[in-house]
Amino acid sequence: MDKLITHSPILIIAIPLLAAFLTPLISRANQKARDVLVITTLAFAEFLVIILARDICANGIHIYTLGASSPTLTIPEQYMVPVRIILEVDAMSIFMCIIWATVSLAAAIYSLSSMKEETGRDRFYTLLLLMVGGTFGMMLTGDLFNLFVFLEISSIAGGALAAFRTRFADALEGGLKYIIISTVGALMVLFAIGIFYAQYNLLNIAALAQVIQYTMLDKIALTLLVTAFAMKTGVVPLHMWFPDTYTVAPASITAMLVISSHACMYLLFRICFSLYGVTLNMATVGWIIIILGVLSMFVGVTMAVPQTDIKRLMSYHAISQIGYMWLGVGVGLAVLGNPEALATYGREAISGGIFHILNHAVYKPLLFLTAGALFYRTGTRDLNRMGGLGHSMKLTSIFFIIGTLSISGVPPLNGFASKFMIYESVYRFNPILAVIAMLVSIITLASFTKAFQSAFMGPELSAYKGVKEVPKSMIIGMGIPAAGIIFFSLFPGLIVDWIVHPAADALINQATYINAVMGG
Amino acid sequence: MRKIAMAASLSVFIAFLIAATLVIHPFGYPPSQMDDYIIENAQSETGANNVVTAVVFDYRGFDTLGEATILFTAVTGVVMLFRRKKRE
């Protein structure tokens, strides 16, 4: 068991990759065996993530040096800088891993039925496992170039999956758009890595953070990194690809793409907090993030209201929700240089933003999966052509209601808990921002009420007389995030204390992050 | 409107690039603390005469795994895109 915990960071990445390499061979032999392999792999990854999370709660940052003679030997003997690739797992990265493991498991179970009619399913599952492994790599690595490599794995696999239904021209265009955006972003990241390498001859994040001097070149690199990750996260001036890709991808893949864009947001926070952190007063960067966040909140929700395509509507809402996270964490970043403000409301704002990532990562996949269920049964995404589905698809409509109430921040549900944390702390930073945030929340509720009304309420349409509830595995796939929502709504305090505050502290305490690798 | 935004972002980007080339270290004289270690110890630690191979497969072997995975992903993606349509 100890050995398993020691090696768990690498196993979390390597096991999905190994399974992905095996999938083409196994699916030639037996289709059932392939499904079993996929689900077992993801369940095992989830198990590893949980035991690693428990270990991190108890013992702090977990270090794993690849190829060294001992996992914790970060720096070769009698030398001063790390040479090998190091995986560095702190509370924030494991927080993202928990989300990713759960959502990908739910999405894979959902796909078992929802993709049954499609051809080329063995390729689908191979790509799905590759995307899982790649995104885990992004979250766990402590090395900049390694980060770039896994960013590319995740985005290539994601783009290919988004284009999976090749019989629709839209799907291909959505996938191509995603890959183009990702490639431009990844090349910007690579250029920034080159700049760091040119100045310091280092690639490890912690080692770089120790020596970084905030020269002109570092500013350029920061700009490139922020632009690249903002592009992949889908905040407003760079959001054009976001609805196009999300609308056309299969529902389970859309749910996963949401989380992988959150992973890019995590990378942005990692760069701002852990790499630059104390070397400068981050107020400017913080304000840029706040402004982008407020802009996305507002533009996202206003663009969502007139949409009639259900997944497009949800995509614009996703942009708007991402704005909340940027607002929360941006406020924290803006006061990072000011210990007093940080203690009174900065930490709370960061926690609010992070908690919102968690909440968004359960209700948005749930909503996309219900949209997929509607598409599965009705064959359309157009809200005007749906109606009365509440009679025949009872469970789906219940899941949709849960998701809707949660995303609009209606009080007893978890969306409210995180939004309230953001309102409260942002209000003390700048009241206007908090008012905008509340306003956006109200518009969100209005927009989703309309969507629910047109899809589920009203008389049963004759076109959908024979519509039945979706198959069992899709129900389970939707049930996992729904159970998450209910659990987080019942015990928000517990969740905040267990995983959200440690994650926020891990971001704030740059010194711990550096010392874990550099020692001393 | 779109043209202006394009021109603005392009010029900002190029200004960045030029600025970067002006302040970067002179060509041919890079800092080299990490690489010196690798040049010195690659033979004794990995047994390979070719230091680049030693870096690719040993010091940064995980990157190579990722790289191989990307190629695998691309091949899977291409084959998936050109898969035969289901016979109706």
Place this chain on the structure above:
Amino acid sequence: MTQGAPFNVPFLAVAALIGIAFYIILSQRNLIKLVMGLGIMASGVNLFLVTLGYREGGVAPIYTHAPIERMVLPVPQALTLTSIVIAVATLALMLSMVVHIYRHTGSIDSEESRTMKG
């Protein structure tokens, strides 16, 4: 900038390549040209990485029959190798998507298809 050229000429070449690529990506509507722009950008970044490791008078970091002991840095070469393969993989996937789009719509103009705007 002590010896050699008055400016960092190799770095200027990098800047030119990336600038051209960025212009292509922003201005071109033809999808094949867009992908070519991405390819040029990848080459620019690769050139940047590999120039970072050059050391005046160094030889390739391979000990077999090495004439002198002064070697250029090995890590940038390894990074470039990795990123070249990544670029190849990405371009292959993008081009096959473009082929597919052409099959569906009979056009590779991004303005003509519905969602590729912006």
Place this chain on the structure above:
Amino acid sequence: MMSKIVRTISNILSLFIFVYGLYIIIHGHLTPGGGFQGGAVVASGVALLIVAFGSHNIHKSLKEHHLSILESGGALIFIGLAFGGIATVFFYNFLVGSSIFGHIPPSGPNPGDIWTGGVIPFMNLAVGLKVLAGLSAILLVMALATSVMEVEE
């Protein structure tokens, strides 16, 4: 399908290209090159054959799922070698100092010894296998897809 002269010449040339690619793969730890470069050289030989004989004729003897199996195999060997070191650490070079490819060369310039490098030669082979299969598969599939289009129009 091209003329008979081209086909004959490329038939002969491709053998030399394959052998050269294999040489680059096997000597990856001694001379410039390695798995990726050698694999790309072999795949270029396949590209030559595809151009000379036409993708449909090549497809009769070389199907993409064979290449796909070969590629999966290469990837599995590679990740398996990485897992081989997990008794110490993932990616640990566990063969250095052992009797298989375990010699350690004298430090500094030397004439080179093929029996060195630990797992590196095996990894070169695995990656070479993977890259040659992968790139050939991409070339073959794309050549097939585009040639079908030409027939249709």
